[in-house]
Amino acid sequence: MNKLKELIESLRPHSPNPEAEIDTVLKLEFNISLVEARASGIPHGIFEKLSKIVRERIKTGRPVQYILGKALFYGRVFIVNEHVLIPRVETELLVIKAISTIREYSLKKIVDVGTGSGIIAITLKKEFPQLEVTATDISFEALEVARKNAASHKVRINFVQCDLLSCFDDKFDLVVSNPPYLGENEPLGEFRRFEPQIALYGGKKGLELSFQLINQAKNRLKKPGYIIMEINPFTATELVKELRDYELFKDYNGMPRVLVIKNG
DSSP: OHHHEEEEHHGGGGSSSSHHHHHHHHIISSSOOOHHHHHOOHHHHHHHHHHHHHHHHHHHHHOOOHHHTEEEEETTEEEOOOOSSSOHHHHHHHHHHHHHHHHHHHEEEEEEEETTTTTHHHHHHOTTOOOOEEOOOOOOHHHHHHHHHHHHTTOOOOEOOSTTTTTOOOEEEEEEOOOOOTTTTTTOTGGGSSOOGGGTTTSOOOOHHHHHHHHHHHHHHEEEEEEEEEOGGGHHHHHTOOSSSEEEEHHHHHHEEEEEEEEO
């Protein structure tokens, strides 16, 4: 117990939430939680491996998910590397809203734009095996990660290297996306400096790619069709000021995080 406490304290000067990072490593590598480790103790061999990972985290500054090459999302493990974003809990809100929309309207055909590691597309396919799922990304390297994740989770998804929806004439029931939405002058947090900038920055204000995606989606959606996007809560007001028939949903901090637009 004391050794675990010391390990957490050694990470504290380098992390905004060392307990969460230790919990992530324990779950991903050893299938136990920090709560369980505190209650029952950690075998010496596991503690030594955990200590080695923490030392690398402190030495390099890299997020533990990149060190391990995997991350948790919606209760599943996904491959990640520096070509894709690390999944965040806020994106689970997008998935929850997409699941309820697909179920409520019996949607059949969807596209995940800017799929990155494929977490959204794969999660939705796992929840709805009969769903026809396409996933796009402008990054070839990101798509390689997504394909590996799809194979690992044994789902069939149509992956396409494409700038947003520009290569499609298809009509979809639903467009889902966690697009880049940071403005070019927004500072990066400690972890985000390791993530691909192409997946973070959405233009000068951070809104440009989101506007472009919304405009493209209008011509590639059935009527009625739906767009569900993760957004920057600090630019939400400007993003929606000219939209009609939309809803905003708040994250766990009470900030607008998920935008749902009905098309037709």
